[in-house]
Amino acid sequence: MxxxxxxxxxxxxxxxxxxxxxxxxxxxxxxxxxxxxxxxxxxxxxxxxxxxxxxxxxxxxxxxxxxxxxxxxxxxxxxxxxxxxxxxxxxxxxxxxxxxxxxxxxxxxPKQYHQWREEGIKLALSPIQLARSPLLAGLKHLNRLEQVLIRTHLDQTDAHEALVLDTTGMLVECCAANLFWRKGRDIFTPSLEHAGVAGVMRRKVMVLLTATEYRLHHVSEPLETLADADEVLVCNSLMPLLPVNTAQSWRYRSRQLYDFLRVHC
Missing domain, CATH: 3.30.470.10 (Aminotransferase class 4, branched-chain amino acid transferase, N-terminal domain)
Known part of the structure; x- marks a missing residue:
C-alpha cells in the first residue's frame, strides 16, 4: 500500500x-x-x-x-x-x-530473516565495487544502481548476502546490510568516509558496544582481514542482526558477539 x-x-x-x-x-x-x-x-x-x-x-x-x-x-x-x-x-x-x-x-x-537468524548465512564477494564519493558517503540516497547490480550478481550464487569492496579494494558493507567482525575483544566495522550507507541498526550496535568491554574500531581494511576473524555479523533495520557462517572460504563458528547483541536488537 x-x-x-x-x-x-x-x-x-x-x-x-x-x-x-x-x-x-x-x-x-x-x-x-x-x-x-x-x-x-x-x-x-x-x-x-x-x-x-x-x-x-x-x-x-x-x-x-x-x-x-x-x-x-x-x-x-x-x-x-x-x-x-x-x-x-x-x-x-x-x-x-x-x-x-x-x-x-x-x-x-521478509520471512527468510527468521530462518537466517537461527541458521546463519553465507557471504560471497561481489564483482561490483562501490565508487568512492565522500560527498554522498553514508547517505541512503535514491541512486542505488550499484546495489541493483550487486543484487543481480548475488542472485546468481547460493550466497545470502554479498561482501562489497570499494574501488580501492577496501571492505565497505554488504548489498543491503552493514558489516561487523570480531577478533577477541576487538570489534571492527568499515569506515564509511568514502562509500556505503550508515545504517540505523549499525548505529544501534555501535551504541550498545560503548558500554561493554569490547573495543570498537572503524577501519579501512581489505577482504583478507576476515580470514582470521573469530566472528562476522551483518545487520540492517529489518534483519536486524544475522550471524555469518561462511565468507568466501572462511568459516566462523563463534556466536559470542551475536548472542550478546541479539537480546537488545
Whole structure:
C-alpha cells in the first residue's frame, strides 16, 4: 500500500525528480505491533540526508504522522519512506522545486530473516565495487544502481548476502546490510568516509558496544582481514542482526558477539 503526500495512491508524476534523477533519499523501518522500531533515528537519518542533499521545505510533521499511520495495526512488517525533491526545475537545475514529494509504503516482513537468524548465512564477494564519493558517503540516497547490480550478481550464487569492496579494494558493507567482525575483544566495522550507507541498526550496535568491554574500531581494511576473524555479523533495520557462517572460504563458528547483541536488537 502506498501514500503519496498523504493520499493513498500509487501514481507518481513522470516529472518527479526522484524518477528523473534519483534526487532524494529514503529509509526502511521494521514495524512490531504497530510501532516503528527506532523511529527517531529513522527520522534523523532522513533529516540528515535532506540537509546534505539541500532538500528543503520537507514537512517533517507529516512525514512522521504518515509513517505512524502506515504502521497502525501491523503486527510485524515494514514501513518505507521516500523523499524526493518533487517536480520542477529544468535539466539538473532544482530552481523552482518547492514541494518535496513524500512517499510512504508498508509491506510484509521478509520471512527468510527468521530462518537466517537461527541458521546463519553465507557471504560471497561481489564483482561490483562501490565508487568512492565522500560527498554522498553514508547517505541512503535514491541512486542505488550499484546495489541493483550487486543484487543481480548475488542472485546468481547460493550466497545470502554479498561482501562489497570499494574501488580501492577496501571492505565497505554488504548489498543491503552493514558489516561487523570480531577478533577477541576487538570489534571492527568499515569506515564509511568514502562509500556505503550508515545504517540505523549499525548505529544501534555501535551504541550498545560503548558500554561493554569490547573495543570498537572503524577501519579501512581489505577482504583478507576476515580470514582470521573469530566472528562476522551483518545487520540492517529489518534483519536486524544475522550471524555469518561462511565468507568466501572462511568459516566462523563463534556466536559470542551475536548472542550478546541479539537480546537488545
Amino acid at each position: 502506498y501514500w503519496i503526500n498523504g493520499q493513498q495512491q500509487d501514481a507518481l508524476a513522470a516529472s518527479d525528480r526522484g524518477l528523473q534523477f534519483g534526487d532524494g533519499c529514503f529509509t526502511t523501518a521494521r514495524v512490531v505491533e504497530g510501532k516503528i522500531d527506532l523511529l527517531p533515528w529513522h527520522l534523523e537519518r532522513l533529516q540528515h540526508a535532506a540537509r546534505c542533499l539541500l532538500l528543503s521545505e520537507v514537512d517533517w510533521v507529516s512525514v512522521e504522522r504518515e509513517m505512524q499511520h502506515a504502521a497502525d495495526s501491523i503486527p510485524l512488517g515494514v514501513v518505507k519512506v521516500i523523499l524526493t525533491r518533487g517536480s520542477g526545475g529544468r535539466g539538473y537545475s532544482s530552481l523552482g522545486c518547492e514541494n518535496p514529494t513524500r512517499i510512504v509504503s508498508c509491506s510484509t516482513y
